Amino acid sequence: MRHYADLHVHSRYSRACSRDSDLAHLAWWARRKGITVLGTGDFTHPVWARTLREALVPAEPGLFRLRDDLDREVLRTLPPTCHGPLRFTLQVEVSTNYRRDGRGRRIHHLCHVPDFDAAEELARRLSPFGDLASDGRPALAMDARDLLEAVLASGEGSYLVPAHVWTPWFGVLGSKSGFDGVEECYGDLAEHVFAVETGLSSDPEMNWRVSALDRFRLVSHSDAHSPPILGRNATVFDTGLDYFALRHALESGEGYVGTVDLYPEEGKYHLDGHRGCGVRLEPAETRERGGKCPVCGRRLTVGVLHRVEELGDRSPGRRPATGGEPLKIVPLPEIMSEILGVGPKSKRVARAVDALTAALGPELPLLLDVPLDEMREAGEPEVAEAIGRLRAHRVRREPGYDGVFGTVSLFAPDEPAAAAGRSGGEADR
Structure with missing residues (x-):
């Protein structure tokens, strides 16, 4: 069964997110977009966790559906053409804020678990490192490697995906606080990472230029801060409705089809530049200017394309064996x-x-x-x-x-x- 999944979502309890980011609105928009499997977002937040337990009921292994009475209300206001199946999977984005090798590291990660017991166990393990009630995307004073260890220990089948890996300030490969490789970030546990998220400012073709990423499946998700932008990026699977089948597809490639992406130029960190001066530069122009803004002389924000060129060792156009179908939308x-x-x-x-x-x-x-x-x-x-x-x-x-x-x-x-x-x-x- 070929279907679309959006596994990076936020609830109303994440900062700078819409008050409408509740289950009813998320379910309505997911169906209108054609999404079959949707991340819940924010399961470490105590209030949202209670809401999820009350409103979701078990469906297929590791997946949940809206309670019947709630789902009927959602379907009542949708046309019959948009009444496709919808399942939820427990997901949260977390930020690890720490120092490594003399540099501050602020890295975002997606954590996926198959059931509420694993979600509760992960929240228990993370609570000493930050206030989980203050933000649906909690900021944790812990090393990324230790976060991965906590995810793996939370339950059988739990896994971690580095989020929007090229974003300058928060991506594992970002220019501001990232690393030069996934293995460098997660250390001795890096073998347990088998997928990375492209983010809005890159697409699969850009990631294929970096041979060090060949061993990972590329996923794309919306990182939606409001329900109407669900599905602006998504991942395509050809599997049954089963959390473990999705996980296996990412780990093995069996049942992984590819991604749906906005054109990366639409992302807000695609090129280099300085917003305050209205300066936008291609990577070659930035290098010619020594990384300085030609208007004010301050350091430019190095964008995703520039960073891909720094770490890339291939010319554009080659698809690795792990590469999926790269679909584009407006x-x-x-x-x-x-x-x-x-x-x-x-x-x-x-x-x-x-x-x-x-x-x-x-x-x-x-x-x-x-x-x-x-x-x-x-x-x-x-x-x-x-x-x-x-x-x-x-x-x-x-x-x-x-x-x-x-x-x-x-x-x-x-x-x-x-x-x-x-x-x-x-x-x-």
């Missing part, structure tokens, strides 16, 4: 925003997306699988043209830098989307 609200000429969060766009998903199904299958002719037959030639361009990678990119999100568009500023849609068919080829 979120449906952004596509409709271009077509309609209004903001992606406008009511007009929301109504258009509602109508599309009611007619043609959830967002991820719509972007990646639904035939273009089916969209035209449904009276959506502009949507068919845009998604055809997306599938052919005919996109326009303005890369992000130093905390500023980039933009990816499908139409030129002076090109009316409706006229492009009426031209018809070219993107099918």
